Amino acid sequence: MEPDFWHARWQGKQIGFHEGKANVFLVKHFSRLPVAPGARVFVPLCGKTRDIAWLLGEGFRVAGAELSRIAVEELFAELAVVPEVTAEGALTRFSAPGLDILQGDIFALTRETLGPVDAVWDRAALVALPKDMRARYAPHLVALTDAAPQLLVCFEYDQSLLAGPPFSVPPDETRALYGDDYMVAEIEAAPVPGGLKGQCEAVEHVFLLERV
Numbered sequence: 109m110e111p112d113f114w115h116a117r118w119q120g121k122q123i124g125f126h127e128g129k130a131n132v133f134l135v136k137h138f139s140r141l142p143v144a145p146g147a148r149v150f151v152p153l154c155g156k157t158r159d160i161a162w163l164l165g166e167g168f169r170v171a172g173a174e175l176s177r178i179a180v181e182e183l184f185a186e187l188a189v190v191p192e193v194t195a196e197g198a199l200t201r202f203s204a205p206g207l208d209i210l211q212g213d214i215f216a217l218t219r220e221t222l223g224p225v226d227a228v229w230d231r232a233a234l235v236a237l238p239k240d241m242r243a244r245y246a247p248h249l250v251a252l253t254d255a256a257p258q259l260l261v262c263f264e265y266d267q268s269l270l271a272g273p274p275f276s277v278p279p280d281e282t283r284a285l286y287g288d289d290y291m292v293a294e295i296e297a298a299p300v301p302g303g304l305k306g307q308c309e310a311v312e313h314v315f316l317l318e319r320v
Contacts, residue, residue: 130162131231133261133314137295138229140316141257143168147226150253152214153233156183163229164206171225172209173217180211196221215244219252228258228317234282235263235274242277246285255289258317263300265310274304279313290317 143149145167151160154172156179163170164187174180180202184191191202191209199212199221210217214233228249237245262277283292296314304310 143227150225155179169206173214231261260315269308
């Protein structure tokens with residue numbers, strides 16, 4: 109999607125994708141990742157997700173990337189934390205103890221700016237992007253994180269019935285995007301209660317991606 113689309117969504121508070129509590133799959137499956145408290149977890153296209161508060165509460169350090177400055181400012185406000193704000197080239201870094209959010213275009217983010225990460229939690233990034241951008245995003249994420257292990261959640265539904273985002277990313281596409289760099293194991297599949305946006309049947313697939 110074009111940046112203006114997401115800026116407009118945040119400005120208009122059209123953020124139905126935002127969950128008001130930690131994601132159920134994060135809480136249920138994060139322990140499957142080979143990391144311990146103190147590890148640094150990357151959350152791409154993070155918005156103001158409550159998943160960050162959960163990870164911090166479990167003793168992890170968190171790095172995030174988010175396009176919208178509104179989302180980042182609301183994230184820190186809801187955490188009741190005042191960040192240090194510094195320029196990082198085309199991006200802006202919002203920092204607090206244990207937390208770094210890089211605000212701007214994720215494709216402008218470099219491995220050097222991000223710094224080392226030990227794991228990735230992707231609930232809302234891959235599915236937020238149309239197919240051509242997913243083909244750019246996946247290798248970029250692998251390069252950014254040096255193929256750090258991932259916990260990944262994707263939706264699958266009839267794309268002809270509903271325009272994304274979130275987009276339908278079937279398991280075969282997930283394996284095609286990441287299979288060269290990871291062992292891709294599906295660890296859960298669950299129907300979306302009431303359908304996606306109440307409009308069509310959908311399934312959420314949860315994957316554990318570990319370095320080949």
